[in-house]
Amino acid sequence: MRYSRLLIPTLKETPSEAEAISHILMVRGGYIRQLAAGLYISLPLFLRVMEKINSIIRQEMNRIGAQELSMPVLHPAEVWQKTGRWDAIGDEMFRLKDRTGRDMCLAMTHEEIMTWLAAREIRSYRDMPQIWYQIQTKLRDEARPKSGILRTREFTMKDSYSFDVDAEGLNKSYDLHAAAYHRIFARCGLTFYQVESDPGMMGGLTAHEFMAPSDAGEDDIAICGRCGYAANVELAVSHPPEYPSIDMPYEEVHTPEKKTVGEVANFLGLPPHCFIKSLLLIAKDGAPVLALVRGDEELHEKKTQRVIGPYRAARKDEIVNILGVEAGFIGPVNMINQGIRIIASTSLEKGLYVSGANKKDYHIKGINAEVHFQADRHDIRVIKENEKCLKCGAPLKIQRVIEIGNIFKLGTKYSVPLNAVYLNKEGIDVPIIMGSYGIGPARVAAAAIEQNHDANGIIWPVSIAPFPVAILPLNVSDEETVNTAEMIYTALQAKGVEALMDDRDIRPGIKFKDTDLTGIPFQIIIGAKNLKEGLVEIKNRATKETTKVPMANAADDIARLTACLKA
RNA sequence: CGGGGCGUAGCGCAGUCUGGUUAGCGCACCUGCCUUGGGAGCAGGGGGCCGGAGGUUCGAAUCCUCUCGCCCCGACCA
Numbered sequence: 001m002r003y004s005r006l007l008i009p010t011l012k013e014t015p016s017e018a019e020a021i022s023h024i025l026m027v028r029g030g031y032i033r034q035l036a037a038g039l040y041i042s043l044p045l046f047l048r049v050m051e052k053i054n055s056i057i058r059q060e061m062n063r064i065g066a067q068e069l070s071m072p073v074l075h076p077a078e079v080w081q082k083t084g085r086w087d088a089i090g091d092e093m094f095r096l097k098d099r100t101g102r103d104m105c106l107a108m109t110h111e112e113i114m115t116w117l118a119a120r121e122i123r124s125y126r127d128m129p130q131i132w133y134q135i136q137t138k139l140r141d142e143a144r145p146k147s148g149i150l151r152t153r154e155f156t157m158k159d160s161y162s163f164d165v166d167a168e169g170l171n172k173s174y175d176l177h178a179a180a181y182h183r184i185f186a187r188c189g190l191t192f193y194q195v196e197s198d199p200g201m202m203g204g205l206t207a208h209e210f211m212a213p214s215d216a217g218e219d220d221i222a223i224c225g226r227c228g229y230a231a232n233v234e235l236a237v238s239h240p241p242e243y244p245s246i247d248m249p250y251e252e253v254h255t256p257e258k259k260t261v262g263e264v265a266n267f268l269g270l271p272p273h274c275f276i277k278s279l280l281l282i283a284k285d286g287a288p289v290l291a292l293v294r295g296d297e298e299l300h301e302k303k304t305q306r307v308i309g310p311y312r313a314a315r316k317d318e319i320v321n322i323l324g325v326e327a328g329f330i331g332p333v334n335m336i337n338q339g340i341r342i343i344a345s346t347s348l349e350k351g352l353y354v355s356g357a358n359k360k361d362y363h364i365k366g367i368n369a370e371v372h373f374q375a376d377r378h379d380i381r382v383i384k385e386n387e388k389c390l391k392c393g394a395p396l397k398i399q400r401v402i403e404i405g406n407i408f409k410l411g412t413k414y415s416v417p418l419n420a421v422y423l424n425k426e427g428i429d430v431p432i433i434m435g436s437y438g439i440g441p442a443r444v445a446a447a448a449i450e451q452n453h454d455a456n457g458i459i460w461p462v463s464i465a466p467f468p469v470a471i472l473p474l475n476v477s478d479e480e481t482v483n484t485a486e487m488i489y490t491a492l493q494a495k496g497v498e499a500l501m502d503d504r505d506i507r508p509g510i511k512f513k514d515t516d517l518t519g520i521p522f523q524i525i526i527g528a529k530n531l532k533e534g535l536v537e538i539k540n541r542a543t544k545e546t547t548k549v550p551m552a553n554a555a556d557d558i559a560r561l562t563a564c565l566k567a
Numbered sequence: 568c569g570g571g572g573c574g575u576a577g578c579g580c581a582g583u584c585u586g587g588u589u590a591g592c593g594c595a596c597c598u599g600c601c602u603u604g605g606g607a608g609c610a611g612g613g614g615g616c617c618g619g620a621g622g623u624u625c626g627a628a629u630c631c632u633c634u635c636g637c638c639c640c641g642a643c644c645a
Contacts, residue, residue: 475603
């Protein structure tokens with residue numbers, strides 16, 4: 001295609017609203033424009049990238065036997081009411097009424113509608129397995145859209161759903177997806193990890209996320225370089241650092257005005273890991289729960305929530321009412337209110353500690369975790385960098401990541417309420433076993449930029465670049481330059497290589513800058529001087545390497561280079 | 568939803584504290600000349616409801632009230 005006829009509005013300056021690198025470069029490179037918070041226009045170049053990614057996704061999905069279909073984005077409320085999500089989901093769902101007053105919503109995801117279809121069309125065990133997918137628009141009224149295209153209110157998603165007769169079938173569909181996802185992300189040129197994730201509100205049993213390392217991400221994962229253990233920090237486990245127990249007598253100590261672990265530790269001359277940090281929480285049903293972690297640990301909200309359900313921190317006055325003492329001096333020993341549920345970090349299984357005495361200005365030393373209080377031990381602490389891997393003992397690394405895909409085993413969470421059942425061999429109705437699997441193609445593009453760029457701009461992997469090659473005739477007033485460019489352009493076309501011909505009548509510097517910024521992987525540079533010797537230059541965007549080749553060979557060379565990098 | 572920041576030309580910004588000619592600069596854009604290997608140069612030119620509404624004042628981009636929008640941190644993220 002010819003640059004002069006394409007809309008590629010590049011920007012010399014960084015737009016003020018952009019912060020993430022991928023966001024800045026997409027706006028500057030003429031890929032996207034913002035319409036409103038979380039709503040973006042895809043310009044021609046970006047659409048080409050998305051199509052490349054989607055095409056890779058389609059190939060790999062089809063390869064595992066998945067079938068593409070397309071579902072409405074506007075849904076009647078009833079289907080969502082049947083699974084309970086109409087009420088379970090809050091403001092995040094766009095809702096509206098049609099002209100007759102019927103409640104409708106915009107699709108955030110398609111479990112309900114896919115299951116609705118399965119309920120009608122899958123009748124027998126002979127009909128399964130099935131995998132259905134679509135690359136379709138999703139709408140979510142995000143509380144906080146951010147980082148350009150990484151978190152938007154309208155986005156496309158590849159979502160697939162598997163339908164199986166039993167858990168064994170589900171496992172197979174799940175593994176097929178995991179394998180397909182590995183191929184997809186690898187082909188898109190990404191560095192990524194498959195990590196254990198929290199099934200959360202999706203319901204179900206097992207879940208994994210595919211994570212691309214990037215500072216622009218919103219999640220953290222723990223990874224073990226030795227054994228390959230990888231998990232979202234929301235459920236990552238590790239060996240808490242162990243310290244030799246410090247011997248101390250069981251006694252009350254006066255600690256006037258010393259409330260935080262740091263203050264008391266300092267005051268008593270003991271390290272933080274000798275303390276028990278006590279936090280009063282209020283569960284959803286209003287019941288107080290005392291959560292204990294070691295002094296050097298932090299309570300992990302998500303992990304705690306999995307143990308006691310949704311909760312909040314108790315207010316100061318609630319602490320006084322319930323425990324009879326102000327925050328800072330509370331602890332698991334000598335509690336006035338004996339009925340309170342106590343949960344504790346697994347690191348508090350044994351050893352001697354200091355904690356609040358439940359008496360103003362006093363702490364107790366020498367608390368023996370095995371004798372002085374009872375608690376349910378759970379993993380409720382935040383794990384930290386360099387803690388030892390539970391599986392192999394090597395130090396764990398914490399890495400910020402972008403979630404680019406996820407896979408869930410759903411089980412019968414949707415098939416039961418929507419009555420998606422099949423007749424088994426015995427002639428009995430059985431609920432279909434489902435899985436649900438997502439990929440965010442725009443996030444794949446953003447992650448690719450985050451992982452592949454330099455000071456001059458984007459460096460696309462060839463497989464998802466809008467064009468694999470750009471032709472730069474440096475002076476379009478020079479006839480020989482233009483003729484050579486046209487010759488190479490035609491030759492590339494004949495080989496099925498899409499080239500972006502920069503036919504603009506502008507100074508060379510602008511062509512170089514724009515081509516670097518937009519990230520086209522290869523440049524064929526045609527200048528008068530080299531032309532005198534019948535040569536043109538091929539420049540590799542990533543390595544900045546330049547090679548002079550006879551003009552007649554340029555098209556062949558590019559075809560060869562892009563072909564081997566595309567696989 | 569809580570905390571913070573910002574709305575002035577297409578983009579990036581100054582001017583606002585301390586009210587006062589015709590609201591300014593760089594880039595981009597248009598015309599002409601010149602130039603053609605890393606966002607050139609010269610000359611000329613177009614473009615603004617200073618986010619919006621109300622108020623204070625002889626006078627408001629500037630002060631006050633309300634409101635809308637965008638960004639960042641947090642909560643949320645099915």
